[in-house]
Amino acid sequence: MSKIVLGGGIGGLSAAYYLRKKLPHEQIILIEGSSRTGGWIKSSRQVEGYIFEQGPRTLRLQGPKGENTLKLIDELNLGSLIKPIPSNHPAAINRMIYANGKLYSMPSSFWSIFKKTPPFSKPIVRYLLNDLTAPAKVIPERDESIYSFAERRFGKEIADYAISPLICGICAGDAKRVSVKFLMENLFDSEQRYGNISKGILYEVLFARNRKPKVIETDLFKRAKKEKWSVYSLSDGLETLPMRLEQALRKNNVDIKLNLSCAAVEFYKSKVQIYTSSGDKILTNHLISSLPAHVLGNLLVGHTKLKQLLQSITCVNVCVINLHFKKKVLNTEGFGFLVPPKENIPILGVTFDSCCFPHGEGTVLTVMMGGYWFDKYFGNNPTESDLLQTALNQIQTILGISEKPDTHKINILPNCIPQYVVGHNNKVDLINKYITANHLPLSLCGSSYYGVGINDVIMSAKNVIDNL
Structure with missing residues (x-):
């Protein structure tokens, strides 16, 4: 009987990867509702060669989770594509906030x-x-x-x-x-x-x-220490990581089903029945879900208490606007700046992408807006033109950039980042205790539970498979 992984973001891909390593001969099916894997990790290479990162853009090395991701990258033979930012680089040293009308x-x-x-x-x-x-x-x-x-x-x-x-x-x-x-x-x-x-x-x-656990130092890890990486990305964009994971899974006979949504999840006896959007039923003896908690909660048949706990882990909407200027318009070098909420302006921050990873003479910026305050500033259905104008107004006020961008891309990411509000850890404990007490053949990974960063999500997938 096959093992089922729900969700083709970095969590689901990682879970399927570690599951294949653990069970080399068992049938594994990964179900993804969209036309691509990778989830919120999305890199768009433009004609001129620069990259618009429409989600996460860098990875950190520090800690066991960072070391685990680097080991995965090494296993996928991506080491030659790493673009590090060393600790003495302006993007590592100069991280700013905007407060009281100034950048600090x-x-x-x-x-x-x-x-x-x-x-x-x-x-x-x-x-x-x-x-x-x-x-x-x-x-x-x-x-x-x-x-x-x-x-x-x-x-x-x-x-x-x-x-x-x-x-x-x-x-x-x-x-x-x-x-x-x-x-x-x-x-x-x-x-x-x-x-x-x-x-x-x-x-x-x-x-x-x-x-502290001892780290098995791979050659790539030794290189990172020697070169004193602060953060790093991949030369073809961070989406290279989920793309390479997908390739590895397909090569190792993991059945990846795209454009197929899960319509319902029903437990009975020691099995799980998956109902799909195509009307099919898939039976499994264990389900690994990397879906957002509230999405999984909406799919459950019965188990009201578990459904309510999962649905109570909410997410926020974020708007990401990538801007490209053919000439240099930025006078400040650094990673970018963040905005304290007390400033009451409609952006979360701006990253200076062309400072982090230069390409030619142009300038690439990414403006992040919304989050917890999305509805407050933009309402339920903002137009792309209004969002773009807001971003341009803010970079003119804060950075003095009055030029219009030569290229731009606007992405609204609905329910993209879970919010670990007070009581979150206790809520996750209750979810796990319910699953154990009711002997449900269900494991949970992804950003809803043990950390929202890429390193967190990959480690959560590894831990789930290690504990099967």
């Missing part, structure tokens, strides 16, 4: 935390030292918003100008709603256990450093 570079080195750097009113080290004197607060629910936590431990300016724009950049979300465990779980746990973060860090340095 965020502190990027150890020594910079001892200097007063606007928009902060005092050196960063002063905010960090605040943790030593800030009163401990035991949170009975064992969770709070990341904004609240940062404000309590480090002060309002850190919450407003460091944490809030960072959350906009990572998940297009509101830091006042997003769980502290989304990004700062270890720091939060340190406070809850030891009274402040500093004691927790000291404990880790003295007693827990050797607990």
